[in-house]
Amino acid sequence: MIKSVKGTSDILAPEVLLWQYVEKTMAAVAKEYGYEEIRTPTIETEELFTTSVGEGTDIVEKEMYTFPDKKGRHLVLRPEGTAAACRAYIEHQMNLQPSPSKFYYAGSFFRYEQPQSGRKREFHSFGVEAIGESSPLQDAEVIDMVMTMLTHLGLSHLSVDINSIGDDSCRPAYKAALRSALETHVDELCSDCKRRMVENPLRVLDCKREDPLLLDSLPKSTDYLCPDCEDHYHSLLATLNTLGIPYRQNHRLVRGLDYYTRTVFEVVSEDLGAQNALLGGGRYDYLIRHLGGPATPAVGWGLGLERLISVLAARTPELIGSLTIPxxxxxxxxxxxxxxxxxxxxxxxxxxxxxxxxxxxxxxxxxxxxxxxxxxxxxxxxxxxxxxxxxxxxxxxxxxxxxxxxxxxxxxxxxxxxxxx
Ligand SMILES: [Zn+2]
Ligand SMILES: [Zn+2]
Incomplete structure (x- = not known):
């Protein structure tokens, strides 16, 4: 018998009804927030992700499905959605169109991970990207949108974990402070973090193997923000306050990818336990320039559909029945x-x-x-x-x-x- 590839799944009825319902609900809200769908190819050049996600990240070093095509081009099955949206933005010169460009997408992504960690090698994400505006109101919009989506899907007790990791003018000083604080604890760090401490000390902050008390004692990025980053962050928090969106400042939140600047956030539901973020996102003001486009600020998030759907199925078992047509x-x-x-x-x-x-x-x-x-x-x-x-x-x-x-x-x-x- 020929079986499906390890780490991939067939999505069958009736569960597929939940997938249709979630994708349709999220797409409808995205459209109502003024976002348009973008469909990018499943295969991209390897260079797109080594440049954007970053050499030295787990995704690029260990998890990408990389293969040569028949002409020897280095291609990959896309491991995430943001870089491709930015590539499309540059390739189609969307900077010449009215700003911001606002996209949503849903589709398959691929990472060569150990399936026993609960992750699929082919997984599905829904994401949004708002490209072209640096205003903190743009950050607030993408957060407000996902809160609306999750509320429409019946989830409750939602809150945002949020942090600002600064930009090129203030992050170097923070990194230096963090590095020197870590040097005094170097014997306590895991082997990966001993290396990260030198290359990218921010990564140490979200290492699951470190003592939380040690991590809490380290310098906070928000204490090192330059005036512009500080204004941006406080203005975003003030907007979340006025919108009634609950948040918690989490200085250990840095997100795993190289390209984030200023805002990083996750949305958690207290119903799911403290460690369980439903989605993550942030601002990536340098990514488009880094990929060869014009300097263009941007913000977005991505959400794993497998997890959201399993949460919905467990919380509201009657949902599938209500989606079944007679x-x-x-x-x-x-x-x-x-x-x-x-x-x-x-x-x-x-x-x-x-x-x-x-x-x-x-x-x-x-x-x-x-x-x-x-x-x-x-x-x-x-x-x-x-x-x-x-x-x-x-x-x-x-x-x-x-x-x-x-x-x-x-x-x-x-x-x-x-x-x-
Ligand atoms: Zn570590
Ligand atoms: Zn700054």
Whole structure:
């Protein structure tokens, strides 16, 4: 038997209903916030991610699916979404269009990780990017948007963990302070952090292997912000206050990727326990210039759909049932095949899944198949019905039957749907 590749999954009914519902709900809110969908390719050049995500990150060093194509080009299966959106922004000269460019995307991403850590090698993300504005109101907008999305999806007790990691004018001094503080604790650090301490000491702050008390004692980036970064951060926090978005300043929040500047944030739901962020994001004001485009500030976030969907399924088990549409099954004689197909055409848009029997054997066998498929109603078209332009509608649970004019079957199904709700 040929099996799916390790770390990948088939998404089957009925779970796929949750995927459709989540993607549709999030996309609808994104559009209502003025964002447009962007679909970028699944394969990109390796250079895009070594340049953006950064050499020396776990993603680039260990986790990328990298392969040569037949001409020897170095390609990758995209490991994240932001770099590709920025590449597209540059490639299509969107800086010449009215600012900001606001995108949302949903799709598959790939990282070669150990599946036992609960992560898939092919995983799915929904993300947004707002490119072109440095205003803290833009940061507030992307945060406000995801709070609206998660609220629409029925999640509660949401709050934002937030930090500012500064920019090129203030981060060097912070890094130096952090490095010298870490030097006095070098024996306590894990082997990775001994290396990170030199290359990128911020990374030590989100290392899960370090003593939290040690990490809490280290210098805070917000104590080193330059006046511009300070203004930006406080203005963002003030806006979150006025919008009633709960937040907690978390000076250990740095996010794993090289390209963040100033704002970094995660959204957590207290219902899920303290360690469990639903999504993360931040500002990346240098990324587009770094990729060869014009200097362009930007902010965004990305959310793992696997996790969000498993949270929703666990919290609201009745959700799948409410997303399932009822089924009707057309039982018919071979003389009524055309009428059966035509009847189904007229039922499009009524909110029912309609099967037309394709074996055309006895009505008893067709009705049995209707029941096995979970149909609630059988729409029966035999000789008598054909001659009178009617349909016999049988409720497969109660056994009750009614004769309905063919032209009225749609209205009958609409009414039946309303009565169920
Ligand atoms: Zn460490
Ligand atoms: Zn600064």
């Amino acid at each position: 089924r009707a099954y057309v039982v018919h004689s071979s003389a009524a095949t055309t009428a059966a197909f035509e009847l189904r055409r007229t039922l499009a848009g009524k909110g029912w899944a309609v099967d037309v029997d394709v074996r055309e054997d006895g009505f008893g066998k067709q009705l049995a198949r209707a029941s096995r498929r979970g149909a609630r109603l059988a729409l029966i078209l035999g000789e008598d019905e054909l001659s009178s332009a009617t349909c016999t509608i049988k409720d497969l649970a109660s056994g009750s039957q009614s004769s309905v004019l063919l032209t009225d079957v749609g209205a009958f199904l609409s009414t039946a749907l309303l009565q169920e709700k």
